[in-house]
Amino acid sequence: EAQxxxxxxxxxxxxxxxxxxxxxxxxxxxxxxxxxQDPGLGLRQIYYSMNVEVTDKGDxxxxxxxxxxxxxxxxxxxxxxxxxxxxxxxxxSSLRGAWTKNIQYFGAGxxxxxx
Amino acid sequence: GDSVTQMEGPxxxxxxxxxxxxxxxxxxxYPSLFWYVQYPGEGLQLLLKAxxxxxxxxxxxxxxTYRKETTSFHLEKGSVQVSDSAVxxxxxxxxxxxxxxxxxxxSLTVIP
Numbered sequence: 001e002a003q004x005x006x007x008x009x010x011x012x013x014x015x016x017x018x019x020x021x022x023x024x025x026x027x028x029x030x031x032x033x034x035x036x037q038d039p040g041l042g043l044r045q046i047y048y049s050m051n052v053e054v055t056d057k058g059d060x061x062x063x064x065x066x067x068x069x070x071x072x073x074x075x076x077x078x079x080x081x082x083x084x085x086x087x088x089x090x091x092x093s094s095l096r097g098a099w100t101k102n103i104q105y106f107g108a109g110x111x112x113x114x115x
Numbered sequence: 116g117d118s119v120t121q122m123e124g125p126x127x128x129x130x131x132x133x134x135x136x137x138x139x140x141x142x143x144x145y146p147s148l149f150w151y152v153q154y155p156g157e158g159l160q161l162l163l164k165a166x167x168x169x170x171x172x173x174x175x176x177x178x179x180t181y182r183k184e185t186t187s188f189h190l191e192k193g194s195v196q197v198s199d200s201a202v203x204x205x206x207x208x209x210x211x212x213x214x215x216x217x218x219x220x221x222s223l224t225v226i227p
Contacts, residue, residue, distance in 0.1 A: 004158070042121075043206075043217035043220075045215060045216075058214060090158055092158075092159075104161070104215065106151075106159040107158050109158050
């Protein structure tokens, strides 16, 4: 079954304690992306990756890091989480193409609370 | 800058009522347009899409037409069901770009 898997689904942590949210897809997609969803702001793109070892900043990259060492995995790293990073996070993936009509496939989300 | 503006919710309708959720966009080029749906507790799923002017996307009774002259992509359904209760997001992506831009989402609740 084609899917995007995020872990953990729920996480409560404290300010400053490094954490990683994993994302894995089994569709051999080149493009992967992280979003955060906040009330009244919709989805905002944090980082995206066009392929292995290729990553770019989205609209709200501050306080986040990503890596793309393998095609299937795209972890989101918060080196020193702060309360303003409390949010619902989604990972997504899609096929790549210059004349893109691409559909993004989303994971089920990770709800993060930073105390 | 490039952006998507959706009508604010929440929207509450009775079953079998007509639905319209407005979406307009600001873009310097010619984007592809999408509607995504998010059911409670789940991630987003593509509902429909349109890639050029005058294209009509349709799925599950929902429709949206890409109107270049009004820079709009309104979502419509003639008769909603309780199972349509969800949050709906309008989004755009450019052919040559790598970023998606989403609207703020519109929550729809359909009551029996």
